Amino acid sequence: MGSGFVIPGRKIITNAHVVADHTFVLVRKHGSPTKYRAEVQAVGHECDLALLLVESQDFWEGMNFLELGDIPFLQQAVAVVGYPQGGDNISVTKGVVSRVEPTQYVHGATQLMAIQIDAAINPGNSAFQNLSGAENIGYIIPVPVIKHFLDGVEESGKYAGFCSLGLVCQPTENVQLRNHFKMLPEMTGVLVSKINPLSDAYKILKKDDIILTFDGVPIANDGTVPFRNRERITFDYLVSMKKPNETAVVKVLRDGKECEFSITLQPLQPLVPVHQFDKLPSYYIFAGLVFVPLTQPYLHEYGEDWYNTSPRRLCERALRELPKKAGEQLVVLSQVLMDDINAGYERLAELQVKKVNGVEIENLKHLCQIVETCSNESVRFDLDDERVIVLNYHLAKIASSKILKRHRIPSAKSNDLIDEQNSLEVGLAC
Structure with missing residues (x-):
């Protein structure tokens, strides 16, 4: 059991972990005893989101959809709504935003942006995970991740995934490292250590390149980029928000010379799958x-x-x-x-x-x-x-x-x- 919310187009968003390995899905409105059959249109296990369709006209009577807002600011108050521990009555807990940063999504084992809040989170809540061993620390999925998921489903009819450059990068905070790679004092960026052979970057970038900017946004020596008011976030966030087959312009320092390359981005599968939901094992x-x-x-x-x-x-x-x-x-x-x-x-x-x-x-x-x-x-x-x-x-x-x-x-x-x-x-x- 889990909670979900209604969006325009008579659709429901819930968590992927609620419908993972599903065979039959039922939904009911708050305060109603009647359950209705739902079809799972798309599941994004990486972002822990799923989109449900309900055919019944009765279900939609008197239902209002939720308007998606922006990412809340630090210390902004939030309300967490859901059915924790599978209770039948709705529960609302309050808290404030304490952090916004890329976090490992437990369900799909992927690094994506998440919002940390100090409200109590328990299984069944509409927030998607809590931090074990820590009291009153939970995480909610931010609107940009939800919109990216929905846009992909709308364009292709199925879950499109989150893009990657296919790079493993190293910070360049050490002065001697920067000098060795001929970085001028005003230059900042990250060092390319490994490149995924299945990525477009494999044909374009080289090991020991320094990535200076991504789509014109300067990358700091610690791998972060500016985000809102005096906040910073790893540049992976900019990459993950790109649509599949979209291009990005990357400025690179190679052998002391600056070059610009256009790279096509794709969701990349690891050699060893991190999850096996909704499929039988191969043997x-x-x-x-x-x-x-x-x-x-x-x-x-x-x-x-x-x-x-x-x-x-x-x-x-x-x-x-x-x-x-x-x-x-x-x-x-x-x-x-x-x-x-x-x-x-x-x-x-x-x-x-x-x-x-x-x-x-x-x-x-x-x-x-x-x-x-x-x-x-x-x-x-x-x-x-x-x-x-x-x-x-x-x-x-x-x-x-x-x-x-x-x-x-x-x-x-x-x-x-x-x-x-x-x-x-x-x-x-x-």
């Missing part, structure tokens, strides 16, 4: 070896302290490695369903699969294709840590069906791999 089972793509939710299965308890190499790659090409996945041998065919390989679980029969793996679908089209007597898997698995292909195929039956697993592969294989076969038949 492929061969001879009891269970292969899955690495995701952060997979690592979260190691418990609240997953950062320290999950396999160190997988964790580091999940948080730091960049994709080299579109569709790339890190494939992991997640577990071994024991059988004579795979005896002695059980300790190799949780290692990344690097190659199959000498071919580097691009993603789970690629691994599945190589295994299923194998014409050799044996199939070889090269894993992380230089470990090797070799199986007799004919015996492994026979063992696979027995293992699935023993564990009551209806299919050796997830639906997404079956659907892709079917579409591939239809294409070949045509």
Whole structure:
């Protein structure tokens, strides 16, 4: 349960975490016992927002929509309205704005602008998250983020995402660092450390470039830009508010010379997905070896302290490695369903699969294709840590069906791999 509000066009905005993995959504008006069926038009898990449609005319009778305002100023009073802890009566708590800055959105694990308030926030409130371990600190989603979400849905009919330059940047607050990169005393900016190969910036910018301005706005040595009255905010905010395929003009200092470049911005997916809402997990089972793509939710299965308890190499790659090409996945041998065919390989679980029969793996679908089209007597898997698995292909195929039956697993592969294989076969038949 959660609360939402009505906007023009007979639509309701609520949080993505309220409808995540939904099968059936019902809404009701404050003070009414009647529930109405709602359809989820769009979900933005990164910004924790969802848009609902309600067909019933009865629901909309006497309903007024909410007008979106501006970002409240520091110390401005705010009222938080909702149904905390799932109560049936509306609750209103009051507080003041204490901070406006980019914050990690817990639901989608994305850095976007948020407003910190000191009102008590509990599950079910219309504010979207609270700070565990701290009393009376909560966060609300600011109007620019809501408008960006709505504009994207209006233009494309679905959630469009938030743009990124695809850069990892370092502050240039150290004087010797600035001197080394030939920055004049009046110059300010940030140093480019890494560039995502899937971004437009990868073809234009270089490592060791200094980004001086973004769309004419000067970037300070600590990576911030001016925001309202004597406030500052990281320049990522300017990037995230751009629409997909929009361009930005970036002024760069390269080898002591100033250059200007036009860069097209896009939402960029990380190599290892940070969430897996509204979809079933992907898997492929061969001879009891269970292969899955690495995701952060997979690592979260190691418990609240997953950062320290999950396999160190997988964790580091999940948080730091960049994709080299579109569709790339890190494939992991997640577990071994024991059988004579795979005896002695059980300790190799949780290692990344690097190659199959000498071919580097691009993603789970690629691994599945190589295994299923194998014409050799044996199939070889090269894993992380230089470990090797070799199986007799004919015996492994026979063992696979027995293992699935023993564990009551209806299919050796997830639906997404079956659907892709079917579409591939239809294409070949045509």
